[in-house]
Amino acid sequence: QKEVEQDPGPLSVPEGAIVSLNCTYSNSAFQYFMWYRQYSRKGPELLMYTYSSGNKEDGRFTAQVDKSSKYISLFIRDSQPSDSATYLCAMSAGSGNTGKLIFGQGTTLQVKP
Amino acid sequence: DVKVTQSSRYLVKRTGEKVFLECVQDMDHENMFWYRQDPGLGLRLIYFSYDVKMKEKGDIPEGYSVSREKKERFSLILESASTNQTSMYLCASSLQAAGEETQYFGPGTRLLVL
Numbered sequence: 001q002k003e004v005e006q007d008p009g010p011l012s013v014p015e016g017a018i019v020s021l022n023c024t025y026s027n028s029a030f031q032y033f034m035w036y037r038q039y040s041r042k043g044p045e046l047l048m049y050t051y052s053s054g055n056k057e058d059g060r061f062t063a064q065v066d067k068s069s070k071y072i073s074l075f076i077r078d079s080q081p082s083d084s085a086t087y088l089c090a091m092s093a094g095s096g097n098t099g100k101l102i103f104g105q106g107t108t109l110q111v112k113p
Numbered sequence: 114d115v116k117v118t119q120s121s122r123y124l125v126k127r128t129g130e131k132v133f134l135e136c137v138q139d140m141d142h143e144n145m146f147w148y149r150q151d152p153g154l155g156l157r158l159i160y161f162s163y164d165v166k167m168k169e170k171g172d173i174p175e176g177y178s179v180s181r182e183k184k185e186r187f188s189l190i191l192e193s194a195s196t197n198q199t200s201m202y203l204c205a206s207s208l209q210a211a212g213e214e215t216q217y218f219g220p221g222t223r224l225l226v227l
Contacts (some may be wrong), residue, residue: 008153032214034214034215036218041221041223043203043218043219043220043221044203044218045218046215049215088155088156090216094214099143099144099161099163099208099209099214099216100161101214101216103156104155105153105154105155106155106156
């Protein structure tokens with residue numbers, strides 16, 4: 001079993017829809033959670049960063065962490081064609097000084113006009 | 114803004130060639146990473162370094178080596194390129210501090226080995 005599971009999709013939605021992207025994990029030591037967005041043929045860019053449980057909102061994006069269920073989500077409101085990309089979840093226990101992150105496989109999202 | 118640059122966006126090499134991929138970051142980050150990304154397999158860590166001249170194997174180090182002679186520069190070396198090393202290679206860097214786990218990525222190098 002992988003430490004982080006993420007449905008690769010693809011996920012196709014109409015413009016304006018609410019999108020929910022999810023990851024589950026098995027390591028209860030994880031406490032730092034990130035979402036990256038990767039456009040085709042580009043490097044991943046950080047979208048959201050959350051420490052421990054709770055919600056974090058940034059414009060149309062909301063990141064949610066439920067440590068009791070080992071489940072994290074990214075919600076996109078009023079989705080736009082420009083949101084079409086691959087979304088990667090990443091997480092870390094934060095211990096030691098190696099800085100290693102564990103990534104999900106990525107979910108490909110297509111928002112149709 | 115953090116900037117991570119990679120020496121080439123696209124590379125075409127022949128089987129058996131020695132290949133150098135260079136990565137430079139300008140934010141004085143201690144940690145640097147090399148990943149490869151393949152469809153259906155996600156990001157896989159090849160090597161990482163948490164200090165100058167220090168290196169640690171990642172999940173798939175076979176066929177690769179690395180060099181970190183200066184803090185800002187981390188090189189990935191394919192000693193004898195093979196067709197199964199055709200991939201997207203991504204470099205990343207991060208600070209070495211609690212709560213600073215975010216990695217910043219370069220634009221990637223698409224390598225084709227013929």
